[in-house]
Amino acid sequence: MTLYIRPIQPQDNPHIAQVIREVSAEFGLTADKGYSVADPTLDSLFEVYDHKKSQYWVLVDAQENVVGGAGIAPLAGKPEVCELQKMYLSPQARNQGYAEELLHLCFDKAKVLGFNQCYLESTAELKAALRLYEKIGFIHLDAPWGDTGHSDCEVIMVRSL
Numbered sequence: 147m148t149l150y151i152r153p154i155q156p157q158d159n160p161h162i163a164q165v166i167r168e169v170s171a172e173f174g175l176t177a178d179k180g181y182s183v184a185d186p187t188l189d190s191l192f193e194v195y196d197h198k199k200s201q202y203w204v205l206v207d208a209q210e211n212v213v214g215g216a217g218i219a220p221l222a223g224k225p226e227v228c229e230l231q232k233m234y235l236s237p238q239a240r241n242q243g244y245a246e247e248l249l250h251l252c253f254d255k256a257k258v259l260g261f262n263q264c265y266l267e268s269t270a271e272l273k274a275a276l277r278l279y280e281k282i283g284f285i286h287l288d289a290p291w292g293d294t295g296h297s298d299c300e301v302i303m304v305r306s307l
Contacts, residue, residue: 149213149244151251154202156192161212162204162232163189169234173271191232195219199228199259203251205235205244213239216248218256221265223292227304228252228261233275245278257307264307265291267299279303 154162166188169175187194195202195217202217214235221227230252235245256264267290268276284303291302 147207147238147242149205149207149239149242151203151205151244151248154192154195154204154215154217158204158212158215159190159192162191162202162215162234165212165214165236166232166234169236172237173269175269175271185232191215191217201252201255201259202232203248205239205248214244214248216245216252218252218259218261218264220261221292224265226261227263227265227291228256228259230264230266240274245275246282249278249282253305253307262307264305266303268301268303269299270301276301279305 191202194200197219200217200219203215204212205214206212214233216233217231218228219231221229230249233245233248253264264284266279266284268279270276280303282305284305287302287304289302290299291304
């Protein structure tokens, strides 16, 4: 399956929200635990990332069906650090190199925007994602940086850009 990455558009909102909900359910990441699926802005990601120092991309198939996405935004309290946010891929988009491609796009844009580190919070449930993060240079931190609202994300990582 050939997929491509493009910036999020307003009409993508319900589709990427559905991907995030489905993938979260697949891995048992429930709204009551403080994961991304609980974010009140989940259904309006275009508007959330429509800011000077933020960006969100969607992964789509030839028919424009959204099958994944990832974004960056400033980490509150650390203006030199961006946070990797809401990186989710549907099963049909996995294990084809698209996750790494999305990550490198995030890193390249983050550098252009003036960030020097990329931070993320995740969970041990997402084993394949964690292996990828480690493979491309993320290192584990002992404690979170700031208050992202994702209280049950016990895996905290950062990568220099």
